[in-house]
Amino acid sequence: MMKMRRFFDRIMTVIFWMSAISVVMLVMAIVMYIFVNGYESISWEFITQPPRDSMTKGGISTPLIGTIQLVLVSMFFAMPVGVATGLYFAEYSRGDAFTLMLGLAVRCLAGVPSVVFGLFGLSLFVVLLKFGSCLLSAGLTLGCLALPLIVTATEQAFLAVPQEYRDGSYALGATKWQTIYKVVFPAAMPTIITGAILSIGRVAGETAPIIFTGAAFFTPDIAKNIFDEVMALPYHILVLATAGTRIEQTRPIQYGTALVLLIVVLGISSVGIYFRNRFRRSTRA
Amino acid sequence: MTDIQLKVKDLNLYYGENHVLQDVSLEIFRKKVTALIGPSGCGKSSFLRCLNRMNDFIRGAGVKGLIELEGKNIYSKNTDVISLRRNVGMVFQKPNPFPMSIYDNVAYGPRLHGIRNKEKLDEIVEDSIKGAALWEEVKDKLSSSGLGLSGGQQQRLCIARAIATQPEIVLMDEPTSALDPLATAKIEELIRQLKEDFTVIIVTHNMQQAARISDYTAFFLLGELVECGLTTDIFTSPSDKRTEDYITGRFG
Numbered sequence: 271m272m273k274m275r276r277f278f279d280r281i282m283t284v285i286f287w288m289s290a291i292s293v294v295m296l297v298m299a300i301v302m303y304i305f306v307n308g309y310e311s312i313s314w315e316f317i318t319q320p321p322r323d324s325m326t327k328g329g330i331s332t333p334l335i336g337t338i339q340l341v342l343v344s345m346f347f348a349m350p351v352g353v354a355t356g357l358y359f360a361e362y363s364r365g366d367a368f369t370l371m372l373g374l375a376v377r378c379l380a381g382v383p384s385v386v387f388g389l390f391g392l393s394l395f396v397v398l399l400k401f402g403s404c405l406l407s408a409g410l411t412l413g414c415l416a417l418p419l420i421v422t423a424t425e426q427a428f429l430a431v432p433q434e435y436r437d438g439s440y441a442l443g444a445t446k447w448q449t450i451y452k453v454v455f456p457a458a459m460p461t462i463i464t465g466a467i468l469s470i471g472r473v474a475g476e477t478a479p480i481i482f483t484g485a486a487f488f489t490p491d492i493a494k495n496i497f498d499e500v501m502a503l504p505y506h507i508l509v510l511a512t513a514g515t516r517i518e519q520t521r522p523i524q525y526g527t528a529l530v531l532l533i534v535v536l537g538i539s540s541v542g543i544y545f546r547n548r549f550r551r552s553t554r555a
Numbered sequence: 556m557t558d559i560q561l562k563v564k565d566l567n568l569y570y571g572e573n574h575v576l577q578d579v580s581l582e583i584f585r586k587k588v589t590a591l592i593g594p595s596g597c598g599k600s601s602f603l604r605c606l607n608r609m610n611d612f613i614r615g616a617g618v619k620g621l622i623e624l625e626g627k628n629i630y631s632k633n634t635d636v637i638s639l640r641r642n643v644g645m646v647f648q649k650p651n652p653f654p655m656s657i658y659d660n661v662a663y664g665p666r667l668h669g670i671r672n673k674e675k676l677d678e679i680v681e682d683s684i685k686g687a688a689l690w691e692e693v694k695d696k697l698s699s700s701g702l703g704l705s706g707g708q709q710q711r712l713c714i715a716r717a718i719a720t721q722p723e724i725v726l727m728d729e730p731t732s733a734l735d736p737l738a739t740a741k742i743e744e745l746i747r748q749l750k751e752d753f754t755v756i757i758v759t760h761n762m763q764q765a766a767r768i769s770d771y772t773a774f775f776l777l778g779e780l781v782e783c784g785l786t787t788d789i790f791t792s793p794s795d796k797r798t799e800d801y802i803t804g805r806f807g
Contacts, residue, residue: 434651438713441607441645442664442720443637452663457654 304528311526320490325510326519330527335492336405336485336500337474337534343409343496344473348416349466355417356424356462361450380418385478387415392482406496408484415479416469423465427458460546467542471535477504487513503531560585560754561606561724566620568601570613575601579620579780581773583724588746588755590765590786593775594806599758602775603726606756607643608636624724641668644717645726649733650709652701652716657684657693660701660712664720679719686752687715688745707738711745718753725749727757731764743768762802766790774798 319329355376363369391411401407431454439449477485486499487509493500507527510520561583568576576598583589591599601610608629610616622629629639641664652660661680670676680697684690689711693704701712710730717725727746731739746768749755759765765772766786773783774795782795793799800806 432651434647434649435653437609437647438651438653438716439663440612441609441640441647442667442716443640444663444667445637448667453653 301532304525304532308522308525308527308529311522312529316526317530321488321506321523324516325488325523326516330503330506330523330530332489332492333501333503333506333527334530334534336489337503337531339405339493339500340409340412340480340484340502341470341474341538343405344412344416345466345470347410347413348420348469351413352417352420352469353424353462356421357428357450357455359421359425360428361446361454376418376421379414380422383478384415384476387411388479388482390414391479396483402497403482403499404484404497405493405500406484408480408500408502409496411479411483412473412476415476416473419469419472420462420465423468424458424462427461427465428454430461431457463542463546467539467546470538470542474535474538475504475531477502477508480505503527503534507531558585559583560625562621562623564621564623566602566605566618566622568598568605568610569615569617569619570601571615575778576605577778581780581783583754583756584771585754586750586752587770588750588757588768589771589773590769591756591758591773591775592760592762592765592801593781594801595760596777597775598778599773599775600728603645603728603756603758606724606726607640607645608634609645611636641720642722643724643726644720644722646710646713646717646728646730648729650706650713652704652709652712654700654702656698657701657704657712658697661715661719663716668720683715683719684712686718686749687711688741688748689715705738707734707741710734710738710742714742714745714749718749722753724754724756727755729758729760732760739764762790774801776801 313329316329317334318331320332321330322328359369359373359376363372388411391407391414395401395407395410396403401410435453435457436449439453444452480502484499485502485505489499489501507524510524510527511517559582563579563581563583566576566579567574579598579602591602593599604610605618605622606629610618618630624639624642628634653663655663658680661683662676665676665679670679681690684693689708692708693712701709704712710733714725714730731742734742743764746755746757750770757765757769769786771783772786772789774781774789774793774797776797782789782793782798789798790802793802
């Protein structure tokens with residue numbers, strides 16, 4: 271009987287260990303696959319030159335910069351709105367029917383397929399508000415996609431701040447806003463930043479929301495203002511892999527582009543994590 | 556010498572349906588240490604939180620009765636809760652320094668109340684930390700995080716933070732229950748010094764502590780104030796049988 275139990279214990283340990291390992295292996299496999307197929311395409315020229323000769327030659331500077339512009343526009347919109355909404359849920363809402371409904375709406379938003387966001391962006395930003403198909407419309411659409419992630423991350427971040435901090439602040443004669451602004455917000459900041467980073471990773475890799483709202487098949491130059499169309503890395507990959515007439519010739523560029531996209535997303539995450547850790551050190555022991 | 560600073564009359568506190576305090580009447584004397592003792596759940600912490608209106612945050616909390624600070628009802632409509640809390644500081648059970656530097660922790664209150672002048676702030680911070688008997692230990696690291704200190708130091712930092720707004724009364728809610736005996740001894744020594752400048756009202760589980768540091772003791776039981784008076788009287792000749800049973804350790 272004892273032996274049986276110990277055996278079972280060992281089996282369970284192995285099962286969980288193997289699950290963890292297989293997830294890591296899967297990630298490694300994807301990264302390795304893209305790296306092996308893509309690294310030969312990457313050069314200084316690849317990063318700094320726009321595509322030419324029907325995209326069979328040249329680089330990816332326009333979609334690379336386009337993706338960065340899209341991320342910036344989306345975060346410029348989604349960060350303030352998302353953080354303010356999360357703050358409302360965590361600090362101001364009273365748990366009544368209205369709040370519950372709002373919370374449910376945010377959770378539903380997180381489950382909406384990204385192509386639906388694309389169609390929503392098309393009808394609201396492109397058509398109704400007459401922005402046209404452009405950087406602004408696409409960025410705002412991506413922002414909508416990022417909103418539920420940022421709202422949830424912010425709400426969790428605020429709820430994780432110990433009540434003792436708030437009590438301490440109130441007991442010194444602080445108002446609610448002073449308490450939030452001076453104590454709760456700084457303490458929640460590292461977690462909020464993490465949420466934002468994750469949402470940037472999500473936004474940078476999306477294709478469906480931007481196809482109808484502002485992503486261009488090809489532009490000769492980068493977007494000079496927010497009403498220009500932009501190229502974007504994920505859409506560029508899709509275009510090269512499906513819409514070109516010389517798909518085989520562009521294969522190395524496809525992998526190269528995928529690798530750059532991966533590096534951009536990982537790069538943003540690393541920078542964010544670095545700042546988060548610095549922030550933690552300065553506010554914690 | 557023994558003038559009344561705070562007067563509580565027929566105080567009733569409700570948390571929803573729960574009648575937490577029943578007809579509590581008590582007088583607190585200026586620049587004395589008053590200890591509130593009693594078993595868990597007797598309402599002594601809730602009573603303390605009435606005095607700086609921290610119960611306002613608890614949903615469904617209702618207060619009836621009169622609490623007069625310097626003759627003014629603190630539950631009247633035109634009470635400025637902000638300045639009340641500035642006058643009645645509080646130290647909590649668990650040390651709760653903010654996740655910021657030692658300096659910023661102590662300067663937090665003064666800054667809230669509009670003090671911006673760097674020299675003035677420096678002076679307040681130094682005086683307050685000295686007043687909390689922490690200066691020698693932290694004077695060289697004022698810019699490092701308050702969370703890097705030991706538990707006892709953190710609690711003294713919280714005391715420094717509380718006295719930095721120049722309150723008249725300092726409320727302490729079991730300030731040593733999370734600390735080891737050495738740190739506790741330091742805080743007790745500090746409380747004895749604090750009464751030079753402040754009125755201290757301290758909730759404690761520890762009857763020896765109440766006997767050691769307080770001038771007056773109030774004994775709470777099941778939401779009622781059973782007995783209050785000079786600490787020496789309460790501990791040597793309690794007039795109520797329940798007080799005697801509690802302080803002799805028959806229950807608790």
